Amino acid sequence: MGELKWYVVRSVSGQEKKAKQYLETEIHRHGLDELVPQVLIPAEKVYEMRNGKKRVRERSFFPGYILIHADLSHGEVDHIITTTPGVLGFLSDKEGKTANAKPVPLRMSEVNRILGIVDETEEQPAALEVPFVVNETVKVIDGPFNGFSGTVNEVFEERKKLNVIVKIFGRAQPVELSYTQVEKEQ
Incomplete structure (x- = not known):
């Protein structure tokens, strides 16, 4: 078994949750749970006011991107991920060129920063996203x-x-x- 690394997968913007559900379903259906233990959408909770009611919603830190903790040493794993509905492909070193484009794993410092942001938002109350302006x-x-x-x-x-x-x-x-x-x- 190879090494688990974090990769960035591009998805249709605004459809990250749906793509994540499809990915998790496909991974489980093919019995690849050990090779892809985690699929994550980095998000934060924000308050917004709608029709006089305070609502909490999640806002993605990176719209159009999903993080995947995976071992891509098995050829079928990246194929299953890239053929999942809503997934456009891996973020690679040769963006835009599909021939010989290899998925590039994130550096651990990047992963820790992103996961740190995600972990902090679990503990913090939701931020309020209603920037008011003077004279409004x-x-x-x-x-x-x-x-x-x-x-x-x-x-x-x-x-x-x-x-x-x-x-x-x-x-x-x-x-x-x-x-x-x-x-x-x-």
């Missing part, structure tokens, strides 16, 4: 000012807060709100 109109959806509309005056990205100017009884009042308390007005 927002609607308050939570807290004592629920239902009011206002204009973003300042953005405190590190604290995930906004300074919003809200009109209360006809007077402009600055109010500090969390990203999760407001949504962009359509």
Whole structure:
């Protein structure tokens, strides 16, 4: 048995999860679980506000790419991987040229950095992905000012807060709100 190394497989962008499921199914069906023990999509959890509700979704670090821990010394393994639906092929040293293009394994330093990012996101709470801009109109959806509309005056990205100017009884009042308390007005 050869050595297990990490490889990058290109997939149809936006279809990484489906390609990963197909890969895992094909690997299991051919009994190659020891030769390909892990298929991974590096992703992070992010919050987003949709219709006044806070939702968590996963965002891929590398859209269109999947990491595979595999032993490619057996000829059938790379063939099964590359013929799986949704998989475009391995990232190789001769990108674009299919003749004699060999899959290039990732360096361990790269793998550790990528896996480190993945491991950190498992422990961290999801990051909020709603970059607000100054002078943007927002609607308050939570807290004592629920239902009011206002204009973003300042953005405190590190604290995930906004300074919003809200009109209360006809007077402009600055109010500090969390990203999760407001949504962009359509």
